[in-house]
Each structure stands twice: as C-alpha cells, then as structure tokens.
Amino acid sequence: MRLTDTLRFARDAATGYPMRTTLSVLAMSIGVAAVVILTALGDGARRYVVGQFSSLGTNLVIVLPGRSGTGGFNPANAITTTPRDLTIDDAGSLRRLPTVRRVAPLAVGTSEIAFGGKLREVMVAGSTADFIPIRNFTIAQGVGLPEEDWNRGSSVAVIGAKIRDEMFGANPAIGQLVRVGDRRLRVVGVLASTGQGLGMNTDELVIVPVSLAQAMFNSNTLFRILVEANSRDAIEGAKDQAMTAIKQRHRGEEDVTVITQDAVLATFDKLLGALTLAVAGIAAISLAVAGILVMNVMLVAVTQRTGEIGLLKALGATARTIRLAFLAEAAMLSAVGALVGYLLGQLGAFALRQFFPVFPAYPPDWAVIAGLSTALATGLIFGVMPARRAARLDPVQALMKH
Amino acid sequence: MALIELSGIERRFLLGDTTVNALAGLNLQIEAGEYVAVMGPSGSGKSTLLNLLGLLDRPNEGTYKLEGRDVTTLSPDEQATVRSTRIGFVFQSFHLVPRLTAAENIALPMTLAGISPAERNKRVAQALKDFGLDQRADHKPDQLSGGQRQRVAIARATIMQPALILADEPTGNLDRHTGEEVVNLLEALNARGVTLIVVTHDPGMGARARRQLVMEDGRLKSDSRTDDISILGKISG
Numbered sequence: 015m016r017l018t019d020t021l022r023f024a025r026d027a028a029t030g031y032p033m034r035t036t037l038s039v040l041a042m043s044i045g046v047a048a049v050v051i052l053t054a055l056g057d058g059a060r061r062y063v064v065g066q067f068s069s070l071g072t073n074l075v076i077v078l079p080g081r082s083g084t085g086g087f088n089p090a091n092a093i094t095t096t097p098r099d100l101t102i103d104d105a106g107s108l109r110r111l112p113t114v115r116r117v118a119p120l121a122v123g124t125s126e127i128a129f130g131g132k133l134r135e136v137m138v139a140g141s142t143a144d145f146i147p148i149r150n151f152t153i154a155q156g157v158g159l160p161e162e163d164w165n166r167g168s169s170v171a172v173i174g175a176k177i178r179d180e181m182f183g184a185n186p187a188i189g190q191l192v193r194v195g196d197r198r199l200r201v202v203g204v205l206a207s208t209g210q211g212l213g214m215n216t217d218e219l220v221i222v223p224v225s226l227a228q229a230m231f232n233s234n235t236l237f238r239i240l241v242e243a244n245s246r247d248a249i250e251g252a253k254d255q256a257m258t259a260i261k262q263r264h265r266g267e268e269d270v271t272v273i274t275q276d277a278v279l280a281t282f283d284k285l286l287g288a289l290t291l292a293v294a295g296i297a298a299i300s301l302a303v304a305g306i307l308v309m310n311v312m313l314v315a316v317t318q319r320t321g322e323i324g325l326l327k328a329l330g331a332t333a334r335t336i337r338l339a340f341l342a343e344a345a346m347l348s349a350v351g352a353l354v355g356y357l358l359g360q361l362g363a364f365a366l367r368q369f370f371p372v373f374p375a376y377p378p379d380w381a382v383i384a385g386l387s388t389a390l391a392t393g394l395i396f397g398v399m400p401a402r403r404a405a406r407l408d409p410v411q412a413l414m415k416h
Numbered sequence: 417m418a419l420i421e422l423s424g425i426e427r428r429f430l431l432g433d434t435t436v437n438a439l440a441g442l443n444l445q446i447e448a449g450e451y452v453a454v455m456g457p458s459g460s461g462k463s464t465l466l467n468l469l470g471l472l473d474r475p476n477e478g479t480y481k482l483e484g485r486d487v488t489t490l491s492p493d494e495q496a497t498v499r500s501t502r503i504g505f506v507f508q509s510f511h512l513v514p515r516l517t518a519a520e521n522i523a524l525p526m527t528l529a530g531i532s533p534a535e536r537n538k539r540v541a542q543a544l545k546d547f548g549l550d551q552r553a554d555h556k557p558d559q560l561s562g563g564q565r566q567r568v569a570i571a572r573a574t575i576m577q578p579a580l581i582l583a584d585e586p587t588g589n590l591d592r593h594t595g596e597e598v599v600n601l602l603e604a605l606n607a608r609g610v611t612l613i614v615v616t617h618d619p620g621m622g623a624r625a626r627r628q629l630v631m632e633d634g635r636l637k638s639d640s641r642t643d644d645i646s647i648l649g650k651i652s653g
C-alpha cells in the first residue's frame with residue numbers, strides 16, 4: 015500500500031468514529047497544552063526573577079555583616095562571640111581597591127516624613143552619591159545626593175515619586191524643607207517612578223546621606239555595602255579584594271559575607287529552571303496517560319473492525335500493511351492531539367501574558383519540542399500493540415465477526 | 417495442469433475435548449475455466465473448503481497446488497500476494513467497508529496492492545460501467561440496495577483480474593430476482609475464462625453450474641464429473 019493511501023485510509027478510519035477520535039485527540043491535546051502552559055509559567059517566573067535581579071545593578075558585589083553559614087569552619091571565627099559591625103570607614107576603604115568602580119554604603123530604617131501638616135511613614139535609605147547610579151535608579155527632577163565627606167552629610171533628601179505626590183501634590187517639591195524623623199531636610203531630587211519590583215520599591219523611599227541616617231537611627235552600623243566592579247570579569251577579583259580588605263580591618267576575622275549578584279542570579283536561575291523541569295515532568299505524566307488512552311481507543315478499534323481486518327486480509331493485504339494502517343491511525347490521533355494541544359497551550363500562554371503583562375510567560379523551546387515529541391512517541395509506542403494484534407488476527411475468524 | 421489440485425486434505429477443529437473433522441481425506445481437481453457449484457447440508461465443510469482454496473486457512477494435512485505450485489508451504493506474505501493477484505472473494509454478507517464509497521470499495525484491492533491512483537481510477541471507471549454502477553460511484557454501502565452491494569463486491573473481486581473467484585452463498589442475502597442478476601454476472605465472468613466456484617444451498621442455482629460437488633461430513637459425497645466412478649464404487653462396495 016502506498017504511503018498516501020495508508021494515510022488516507024487511516025484518516026477515514028479515524029473520522030469514521032468521531033466520538034472515539036475526539037476523545038483521544040482531546041486527551042492528547044490537554045496533555046500537550048499542560049506542558050506548554052505550565053512550562054510557560056515556570057520559565058516566565060524564572061525570567062521575571064532574573065530580570066528583576068539584573069535590574070538591581072550591573073556587576074554588583076554586596077558586602078553583608080556576619081559570616082555566611084556556608085563558608086566552612088574557620089578556627090579564627092570560633093573564638094569570636096559577636097561579629098563586628100560594618101562601618102562607613104569599612105565602606106570607604108573599599109573605594110581604593112583597583113577592581114572597584116563605585117562604592118555605596120547603605121543604612122536603612124523606617125521613619126516619618128512631614129510637610130505642610132501632612133505626615134506619613136517612610137522607608138529611609140542612608141547612602142552616598144553613588145547609590146543612585148549603582149542601583150540604576152533614575153532621577154525625575156532635581157539632583158541626587160551630593161559628593162561630599164561620607165561622615166559629614168548635608169541636610170538633603172531625595173524622595174520617591176509616590177511620596178512626592180502625597181506630600182506635595184501639584185506643587186513643586188524641589189527646594190522645599192521637609193521633616194524626616196527629628197531632622198529638617200531640603201528636598202533636592204525626586205526619583206522616577208519604578209512601580210513594584212523584586213527589589214526595593216523606590217516610590218515610597220527617602221534617600222538621605224548615610225551619616226544622617228545613622229544619627230537618625232542612633233547606630234553606627236551599615237545594612238549593606240554595595241560595590242560595583244569595573245567590569246564583569248572584575249567581579250570575582252572585587253569580591254576577593256573586598257573580603258581581604260574588610261578582614262584586614264577586622265583584625266583578620268572573616269566576619270562579613272561577600273556575595274556577587276551573578277552568584278545569586280545563577281542560584282535563582284538554577285532553582286527556577288529545576289522547578290520548570292519538575293512542572294514539565296508532571297505535565298508529561300498526563301501525556302503518558304493520553305498515550306494509554308490512545309492505546310485503549312485503538313484496541314477498541316481493532317475489536318470493532320475485526321470484520322474489516324478479515325476482509326482486508328482476504329483482499330490480499332499483508333500483515334505489514336494492516337500494521338501500518340493501524341499505526342498510522344494511532345500516530346494521526348496523537349499528532350492531531352499534539353498540534354491542537356500546542357495551539358491551546360500557546361493561546362493559554364498568550365492569555366497569561368495579556369492578564370499579567372510583567373510576567374514573560376513564554377514556553378521555552380525545549381519544552382515545546384519535548385512535549386510534542388513525547389506526545390508523538392507515546393502515541394506511536396502505545397499504537398504498536400493494537401496494530402500488531404490487528405495484523406495477527408486469523409482471517410477466517412475475523413470474517414465471521416461481520 | 418489443473419488450476420486446483422487437492423490431495424489428502426484434512427482440516428480438523430478442536431471444540432473442547434472433541435475434534436471436528438471439517439474436511440477429511442479430500443482429493444479434488446479443478447481445471448482452469450471451470451464453473452463448479454459446492455452443495456451439501458449445513459456443517460458439511462463447504463465454507464471450510466472455500467477458505468482453504470482462498471488461502472485464508474491452512475489444512476492440517478495434505479497438499480494444495482494452485483497453478484502447479486504448492487501453496488500450503490508459502491509464507492503468510494506470499495499467500496497474501498497470491499490472494500491479491502490470483503483470487504477474488506464474494507461473500508454472502510457482501511463485506512463492504514461502510515465508510516468507503518462504492519468506487520473506493522471496488523478500488524480497495526488495488527489500493528492494498530499499491531497500484532497507482534491513475535490506473536485505479538481507470539479500472540474502477542470501467543468496472544462501474546460494466547456492473548451498471550456508474551450512478552452509484554460516490555454512494556456509501558448503506559445507500560445501496562442489496563443487489564447493488566453485491567455488484568460492488570463482485571466488481572471488487574474481479575478488479576485485480578484474478579484467475580479464480582470464490583463465492584460463498586453470494587445470493588444468500590438477496591431475493592430471487594436480484595440473486596438471479598448476480599448469478600448472471602458471475603456466469604458472465606466465467607464465460608470470459610475465470611474459474612468460478614460457488615457454494616450454494618439453492619439446488620436451482622447449483623444445477624446451472626457445469627459441475628456439482630456435494631459434501632457431507634467433510635467428505636466429497638458426489639462429484640458430477642466423476643459420478644460414474646462413484647456409482648461404480650457403491651456397487652462394488
């Protein structure tokens with residue numbers, strides 16, 4: 015039998031039993047659609063998180079107070095009771111490192127801001143001039159913090175877009191004096207609105223010089239030191255040099271943790287990638303179930319069409335011809351199911367993107383290819399048994415079943 | 417050389433503990449171009465004989481030579497080829513594929529044999545004309561009368577130009593008039609040289625054949641061509 019004839023024969027046989035065919039196509043398409051949509055969700059989450067992390071800044075190295083648990087045992091640390099705080103001078107020392115472009119100390123706390131009888135709680139970030147460029151924030155109006163001695167900050171503030179709107183409304187904010195905690199500060203700049211992201215929401219943030227913030231919160235410690243390396247290749251060097259420099263200042267004790275944005279990013283990337291894979295695996299189970307359904311449907315088809323199989327044999331069909339015809343039918347059911355499922359899945363992912371525009375819900379190519387080929391493979395594998403059963407039927411017995 | 421040569425054919429079926437001798441010690445020769453009617457009571461082995469002749473079944477013992485070649489030892493695929501090219505079947509219940517049109521049903525043996533669509537269309541068009549089915553080419557079997565269905569089945573049986581046509585009670589499901597038409601068609605084929613073997617319960621139809629075989633309990637009870645010999649046997653036995 016010619017290939018085109020085999021395919022046409024299989025197609026006619028499939029469409030001859032619409033209910034049966036629709037059901038198995040549906041099962042297969044749900045399986046494939048599940049793979050496409052679930053991996054689109056998983057990969058969307060991964061891309062979203064990675065994108066958010068990248069927007070934190072480029073070539074970022076972050077110094078945190080306290081040892082990380084993963085550093086291994088160091089006898090020098092066993093003696094210390096409490097880790098030393100990170101200070102502004104610690105941050106200042108990092109500026110001299112050759113691999114470092116910019117450094118910004120960061121102290122954070124909550125306080126309240128008051129202007130013209132209005133009062134609200136705000137998040138206060140104490141830092142320096144380089145904080146805004148390191149974090150890739152943009153200034154909508156005015157200027158950022160001034161370049162000055164880190165230990166003697168002037169009484170200025172840069173405020174977030176939402177705070178500007180709430181405190182000043184339509185009036186100009188630049189140059190106004192506001193009260194933050196117990197200080198009177200002049201507003202010198204307004205940040206551009208960023209909306210909700212993974213990082214800090216700057217819309218409700220007030221940035222002040224770091225020494226001012228420490229005085230406000232009555233503390234000498236820093237929350238973080240943000241370091242921007244010269245280049246991507248310099249990140250590892252900057253990390254090591256920062257660690258060495260701080261260790262030296264802390265009498266040889268490794269009481270800080272230095273992380274690179276790349277490492278955090280890679281971890282999240284791996285974690286969410288694994289999650290996507292797991293989700294795809296779960297969806298693939300439904301494909302296997304669909305495959306078993308196709309087998310069931312084909313077994314029923316063989317029983318239903320026993321008389322026809324006997325006839326085909328009487329008319330000179332070889333076992334191979336009959337096997338191919340039934341296999342083609344099974345393959346067709348799963349191929350159409352896979353195609354419909356693919357379209358449904360893409361439609362679902364499209365709908366997700368429409369409803370959640372920030373969420374890049376695109377199914378990854380590997381998942382689409384794996385989903386489609388798994389569907390086709392299961393359809394074929396589960397089609398083999400019914401096809402062989404059909405080919406083995408005894409023609410005389412089969413003809414009597416008419 | 418005879419077209420069909422059966423010698424010492426045994427066909428047994430196991431039914432629980434008992435064995436049924438559907439065919440026993442059967443010897444038979446049929447020449448090319450003969451018109452043979454197979455008759456006998458129900459269960460006498462007529463269909464079993466026809467299935468065997470059509471290579472749908474194998475004997476437990478004995479040899480079957482078709483056109484001088486021992487076909488009982490052929491592989492299933494070789495037997496399929498012989499069925500495809502040399503043998504045409506006509507069944508009592510027509511056995512048309514319900515989802516295919518009359519034309520497609522007629523073309524089915526050629527489709528299975530891998531003959532090109534152009535050649536198929538040519539031969540089907542001719543067959544539709546020959547069997548008076550031109551107007552019914554695109555009808556599905558359930559849109560055809562019993563006589564038309566059997567005409568489609570006969571057209572299908574002849575489309576590969578076989579040497580042998582095996583018909584198992586071809587008029588069994590038809591009224592007398594349509595049955596008559598179908599027999600005429602088969603006889604016309606025989607007149608053109610095709611060997612025709614018909615199983616029938618109808619004595620009138622059996623009488624029209626040039627040779628009658630009567631079966632009983634899997635044995636040949638009488639054969640009109642060798643009647644003289646069998647009568648002789650009875651006398652001497």
Ligand SMILES: Nc1ncnc2c1ncn2[C@@H]1O[C@H](COP(=O)(O)OP(=O)(O)OP(=O)(O)O)[C@@H](O)[C@H]1O
Binds near residue numbers: 429
């Ligand atoms: N597959 C089978 N299994 C068991 N016994 C069978 C089988 N096929 C036929 N037989 C037996 O073999 C014998 C001959 O059967 P066969 O069908 O050839 O009879 P028949 O002459 O065609 O009868 P009818 O005129 O009723 O069609 C019967 O006794 C039948 O029961």
Ligand SMILES: [Mg+2]
Binds near residue numbers: 462464
């Ligand atoms: Mg019978």
